[in-house]
Amino acid sequence: MLLRLVSYPLVSISLQIFSNVKATIDLSAFKEREKVISLLYEKPLRTRKLNGMCYKTQGSFEELEELFHEISSFKKSDVHNVRHQKHESSRSPVQVMSVEVVDSVMSYIEQKCSKELDKIGGNEVSMHVHRTHDKVLVDFRLVNPQHPEFLCHHARERFITFYQRIATNLQTRTFDVDPIVLQHRKQIEVRFPELLISDIPRKHSLRSSITVMGSYTDIMWFEEFLENGMATSQRVVRDQGRSPQSRHSDLSGPSAKQPERKEEGESCPICLDVMKKTEMKTLARCQHSFCEDCLKKAFSSKPICPVCGVVYGELEGTQPQNGTMEVSTSKAPLPGYPTYGSIIIRYQIPSGIQGEEHPNPGHSYEGISRVAFLPDSPEGRKVAKLLKRAFQQRLIFTIGRSSTTGRNNVVTWNDVHHKTSRTGGPTNYGYPDPDYLSRVKEELKAKGIY
Known part of the structure; x- marks a missing residue:
């Protein structure tokens, strides 16, 4: 927080908690003092006059940040320029500042987004992840020390933007599953390549637990997969990569009673069975097809395509209702x-x-x-x-x-x-x-x- 406020050198700040930030404002640094005083008392802040030309104000961080932006135009230009030059000169370290990240998010990025990470650094900048007992830092270094330093700064900016996008999309869910699912974890990971799946050991239990990390949409389809396929999960994971005809040959046995299932056809992305034309439903906007019953179950949870996420109808989320x-x-x-x-x-x-x-x-x-x-x-x-x-x-x-x-x-x-x-x-x-x-x-x- 202090870094974000360093551009306001005429105001001293002590941050206690987000909802209780205190600031001392020295009016001698401003050319239009009456306007500053008016803003101080117009805002929903707790303001009182101190000795001399100083005022003390208190409120949320966001309220004070907004105040500082409004009063910055009233600063004396000569003081501002001197302070600004000092700030700029101190902002050019020899080494680019590390970025502190959350370990679980960085682990997801390293395992699921390695190609994107390589593109961020390119051939000029290498990224190094340092893990300690209390923090995780990402460093940026020039591959060739003779190259200009701004390449590191650009790579750092690209990484932060990328990390922010990934981190804000990530969710974590824990599921109780049949132990047979864990036996075929590799096949499941192939089916859900964007999810990071971890086992949770449970002693003396007939059920197992797994934690999955990924986007809301991917986790939702994983949940649909478990709900719709739990009864047949052993068949589903066993049959990954095999043709629909061979799957039904195994399921039906030598004396198959459903000859129409042997015909060439498209398999349902949800249950993986070959779809009958009379029971197949194709979505109008994205043209993805499913078994009609599978699609009804999926839409009862969320009205979006289980393959591409196109929304059909009005989507309702899980945000608490009293906000x-x-x-x-x-x-x-x-x-x-x-x-x-x-x-x-x-x-x-x-x-x-x-x-x-x-x-x-x-x-x-x-x-x-x-x-x-x-x-x-x-x-x-x-x-x-x-x-x-x-x-x-x-x-x-x-x-x-x-x-x-x-x-x-x-x-x-x-x-x-x-x-x-x-x-x-x-x-x-x-x-x-x-x-x-x-x-x-x-x-x-x-x-x-x-």
Whole structure:
């Protein structure tokens, strides 16, 4: 947090908790002091005058961050420039700063996204992961020390953007399964290549447990696979890679009673059986086909194509139902949108008890409070309306494992990126980021909101 506020050297900050941040503001550093004082008392902050020309104010981190952006235009230019030059000169270390990451997320990236990692560094930059007992750091080094250092900085920025996209999409679920499923884990991993699957040892139990990490959609289809195939899971995993005809030959035995199953045909992606034309259902928009009964079961969970994720109908998520979303505006512009004000979205999801649609029904979950920013431009206002629809359809948040803290049973983002900082670019979940609005519209479109 202190790094994000270093560009405000005229304000001293002590961060205690997110909802209780204190700042001391020295009016001698500002040329329009009356306007600064007015802003101090107009905001929903606790402000009092100290000795001399200093004021002490207190509020949430987001409230103070917004205040600092608004009063920054009132600074004395000569003081600002001197401080800015000092800041710039101290920001050019010989070695690029490491990036601290969550171990579980980095493990997923290393195992499932190795090709993407190679592309980030290219032939000029190598990335090294260092694990200690309390943190995981990613370092960036030039392969050829004679090459310009900015290559490392660019690789670091690309990695942070990539890591952020992966981390915000990841969820973790634990499933109780028949032990036969674990015996064919390799075949299951081939069927679900985007999921990271781990065993959980359970002594003296007829059931086994596995933990899967991946995107919401992939985990949902894995759950569908378990629910629809548990009774025949041994057959399903055994028959991976074999032709539909040989599968049914084994199942039916020498005296097969279903000759129509021996005909050449397309297999259902859910149950893997050869589909009869009279029982086959083809989805209109994506043209993927399934057994009609399998598709009904899948759509009863989520109305999206089990293969490609195209939404059919209105998708409803698992976001806790007692949350609030408040939208307001500010005249302070965002970097990259100098002619527009900003839209401020405040989400509040209180703690509660998980329902049947959540990972651990009956257990408590920890709520969150989040603030996000959009430019108050025509496109930004459109995105705000789309986010409102997504919130009403319970798609903005879910309950699971936090990708930043590693804690379970907490409210987390649900595959829709938000800018939770005004500044800092993609590195700090902020602006400028010229492609952000287009990306978030695509993410919402994938959930049927456009």
